[in-house]
Amino acid sequence: MTQPVKAFTIDFDLVTGLSKKTPSTKRTLSSMKGMYADQGAYDRKLQDDNDPLVYEFYELDIPQTSGDILFGTSVLYPGKVGNEYHMTKGHFHTILETGEVYYCLSGEGVMLMENPEGDWQIEKFSPGQAVYVPPRYAHRSINTGTEPLISFYAFRADAGHDYGTIETKGYRKLVVEKEGQPEIIDNPKWN
Numbered sequence: 001m002t003q004p005v006k007a008f009t010i011d012f013d014l015v016t017g018l019s020k021k022t023p024s025t026k027r028t029l030s031s032m033k034g035m036y037a038d039q040g041a042y043d044r045k046l047q048d049d050n051d052p053l054v055y056e057f058y059e060l061d062i063p064q065t066s067g068d069i070l071f072g073t074s075v076l077y078p079g080k081v082g083n084e085y086h087m088t089k090g091h092f093h094t095i096l097e098t099g100e101v102y103y104c105l106s107g108e109g110v111m112l113m114e115n116p117e118g119d120w121q122i123e124k125f126s127p128g129q130a131v132y133v134p135p136r137y138a139h140r141s142i143n144t145g146t147e148p149l150i151s152f153y154a155f156r157a158d159a160g161h162d163y164g165t166i167e168t169k170g171y172r173k174l175v176v177e178k179e180g181q182p183e184i185i186d187n188p189k190w191n
Contacts, residue, residue: 024056027089029081034167035089037174037188041082053077054086055141068157076109076141076149083176085109090140090171092116094160100133103152108145110182113137114171122173122184125149138166142175144182 028051029042036042045052059072079086090112093100102111104125114120115136123131125141133139143149174187 024058026056027054028052029054032089035087035170036081036084037170038082038084041084045081052079054079055088062157064157064160066156066158069154070157070159071152071154073105073150073152074141076107076143076151078107078143078146078148080177083178085142085144085175085177085182087112087142087175088140089163090138090166092136092138092162092165093155094162095156095158097135098156098159099135100139100153100155100159102131102133102141104129104131105150105152107143107147107149109141109143109149110175111139111141112171112173112175113139114173118172120171120173122175125151138171140166140171144175144177 029046029049030051032054033042055074055076057072057074059070062068062070064070074088076088077086096116102125104127106127107125109125111123111125111131111133112120113122113133115138125131141149141151169189170187172187172190173184175182175184177183
């Protein structure tokens, strides 16, 4: 059973911190194939909800050199696929020794992080809170709330993105809803 889609009003001057002319990159559910643990729930939601928008991000088109800082804003919409919360694809940086800072503007959620050696951590997002992603850590934002999770981010402009590593197995941990609350569980794809 699907829940009705809730409409959201977003202040794009707040979201972008840039301007309303800054284009966004949109990620619909169909672009998240293989990211959710429950393939059946993914297929049903994709069909029932007509490929909903999961998240989008805005960033300046600046030179990708080591002396520049790339920054932008992401909007992660609330929802679930099965019992797993909406999330970003997540990525390592191509230059693995790159840290990143996220600052929560509104909404609630968590940042899931893990390094190639298998160490993982999770940090809570709440308005006004910054989360530091250390170098060598893949990271994924997860919306555990009922409103859009909006965050500002910044990292070295030449760092690049490695989505492929995450697309093969995902993260070692998942964040799911159990009895109305977020819970961290092992990812069955890692067993």
